[in-house]
Amino acid sequence: MRMKWSPELHPNGWDALAAAVVVVLALVSGALLYTGGPGGGDLTAVVSVDGGETDRVDLAALTGSEERVYESRGYTLRVTFTESSAQVTASDCPTQDCVHTGAITRSGQSIVCLPARLIVELEGTGDTDGPDVVIG
Amino acid sequence: MRRFGALLAALLLAGGLTACGGEAEMQSAQVFAMDTVMILTASGGETEAALKAAEDELYRLDRELSRTRESSAVSRLNSAPEGAAEVGEELRDLIARALDFSDATGGAFDITLAPVSSAWGFTEDAYRVPAREELEELMAHVGAEHVHLGDGTAVSLDPGTQIDLGAIAKGYASDVVAAICRENGVAHSTVSLGGNVWVCGGNPEGKPWQIGIQDPARPEEADAYVGILRMSDGFAVTSGGYQRYFEEDGKLYHHIIDPATGYPAESGLTSVTVVSEGTEGSGTMCDALSTALFVMGEERALDFWRSGTFDFEAILVTEDGRLLVTAGLEDSFTPDETAGYAYEVVS
Numbered sequence: 001m002r003m004k005w006s007p008e009l010h011p012n013g014w015d016a017l018a019a020a021v022v023v024v025l026a027l028v029s030g031a032l033l034y035t036g037g038p039g040g041g042d043l044t045a046v047v048s049v050d051g052g053e054t055d056r057v058d059l060a061a062l063t064g065s066e067e068r069v070y071e072s073r074g075y076t077l078r079v080t081f082t083e084s085s086a087q088v089t090a091s092d093c094p095t096q097d098c099v100h101t102g103a104i105t106r107s108g109q110s111i112v113c114l115p116a117r118l119i120v121e122l123e124g125t126g127d128t129d130g131p132d133v134v135i136g
Numbered sequence: 137m138r139r140f141g142a143l144l145a146a147l148l149l150a151g152g153l154t155a156c157g158g159e160a161e162m163q164s165a166q167v168f169a170m171d172t173v174m175i176l177t178a179s180g181g182e183t184e185a186a187l188k189a190a191e192d193e194l195y196r197l198d199r200e201l202s203r204t205r206e207s208s209a210v211s212r213l214n215s216a217p218e219g220a221a222e223v224g225e226e227l228r229d230l231i232a233r234a235l236d237f238s239d240a241t242g243g244a245f246d247i248t249l250a251p252v253s254s255a256w257g258f259t260e261d262a263y264r265v266p267a268r269e270e271l272e273e274l275m276a277h278v279g280a281e282h283v284h285l286g287d288g289t290a291v292s293l294d295p296g297t298q299i300d301l302g303a304i305a306k307g308y309a310s311d312v313v314a315a316i317c318r319e320n321g322v323a324h325s326t327v328s329l330g331g332n333v334w335v336c337g338g339n340p341e342g343k344p345w346q347i348g349i350q351d352p353a354r355p356e357e358a359d360a361y362v363g364i365l366r367m368s369d370g371f372a373v374t375s376g377g378y379q380r381y382f383e384e385d386g387k388l389y390h391h392i393i394d395p396a397t398g399y400p401a402e403s404g405l406t407s408v409t410v411v412s413e414g415t416e417g418s419g420t421m422c423d424a425l426s427t428a429l430f431v432m433g434e435e436r437a438l439d440f441w442r443s444g445t446f447d448f449e450a451i452l453v454t455e456d457g458r459l460l461v462t463a464g465l466e467d468s469f470t471p472d473e474t475a476g477y478a479y480e481v482v483s
Contacts, residue, residue, distance in 0.1 A: 051166040101356060102356060102357060102358060103358075109358050112173045114173060117168045119166060119173065130346075131348030131364055132345045132346050132347065133175075133326045133328050133346075134328075134350060134361070135328070135331055135332070135348070135349060135350065135372055135373070135409065136331065136374045136376060136378075136407065
């Protein structure tokens with residue numbers, strides 16, 4: 001059986017343009033999916049107290065180190081942010097686990113101060129090679 | 137017009153493609169309970185309702201199972217006149233399971249160490265080394281035989297005996313959270329309850345979750361792991377002496393007490409991780425066994441695993457620098473070679 005072209009379905013220049021748009025959109029969509037969207041590589045430090053977000057620091061926007069002070073449940077924590085890290089540099093909490101954690105540098109890592117109920121967590125798509133969860 | 141339709145369809149398709157990531161976006165919740173921080177992430181199903189219900193349950197369990205809250209069910213039992221109390225079905229069942237674990241592990245797991253743990257100051261963060269005589273007196277009241285399950289929801293304790301569910305409560309909580317997520321159709325989830333982890337559904341990209349096992353020799357480094365465990369559905373619980381300890385006269389004393397001696401367990405292990413499939417109740421089992429295997433030491437722990445009494449796998453880190461992984465995890469665990477451990481697969 002032979003197929004016959006309908007006169008209305010003859011491809012022309014506009015069809016080629018539409019096809020090109022589809023191809024371009026597909027490539028852009030694929031790239032966005034692959035890279036995780038625009039803004040990949042930037043880290044944001046999210047500070048939360050008792051589960052509620054209290055501060056958000058765009059690390060990529062920093063030009064040098066910046067110290068911020070947080071107070072919670074009677075404790076004072078000094079957190080130093082750089083372009084690539086966050087670190088609790090001083091705390092008057094009894095356990096000092098937050099200070100001992102040192103600097104965090106990768107998306108998904110966090111510093112927890114249990115007495116102050118404060119968490120500093122890094123978000124972003126910079127280096128996602130680390131584990132999803134840590135136990136120990 | 138047809139061309140415009142095709143273009144519109146292409147735009148919608150492209151929009152739909154890029155929105156897939158949004159649909160799979162994980163929601164999270166933080167809960168401070170049971171003396172730890174709990175991080176829950178989830179997507180799919182009724183995520184928001186699941187996280188809210190999980191939060192509520194975690195706070196409720198903290199109120200009921202804590203030994204340091206005077207109003208908790210555990211405290212009411214510990215302080216009951218004549219040592220007997222109606223504790224409710226949930227606590228009665230959990231105590232019954234704890235007694236079963238004590239029996240199965242030859243006493244390596246024991247919920248009656250409460251007064252001993254307090255004597256060391258681990259309950260109140262007031263650390264001290266108790267005198268031998270003090271420990272001997274307290275140890276007379278330690279042992280599963282001092283806990284009696286009565287009719288209905290009644291439980292009684294012998295005089296001088298008190299219970300602490302700290303070595304099993306977070307595991308039980310992970311079982312409860314897992315059930316809530318299942319009921320709400322959650323597709324992907326990670327639940328981390330201070331050393332107790334439950335994961336389900338793999339990650340939204342369709343790959344297993346990656347779980348880092350903390351290197352016990354470098355507890356203060358945020359990204360120091362003995363290796364990475366890949367798991368889509370299941371529980372993993374780690375117990376280690378490095379998690380809570382104090383130093384006196386140059387000697388380190390950690391919080392995992394050996395029920396046979398009343399002293400911190402010196403078993404030659406620095407960390408034990410117990411891994412199990414995500415079946416109901418496995419979180420409780422993993423929590424109890426991680427403590428028990430730590431107390432047992434390498435030889436007894438591996439014999440226990442080989443016995444098949446419970447269905448689990450394990451990762452042991454020894455004081456002499458070995459990393460032992462049971463055969464069932466060989467394909468899902470990758471040791472971190474930079475950690476410097478001698479890696480062995482045990483069968």
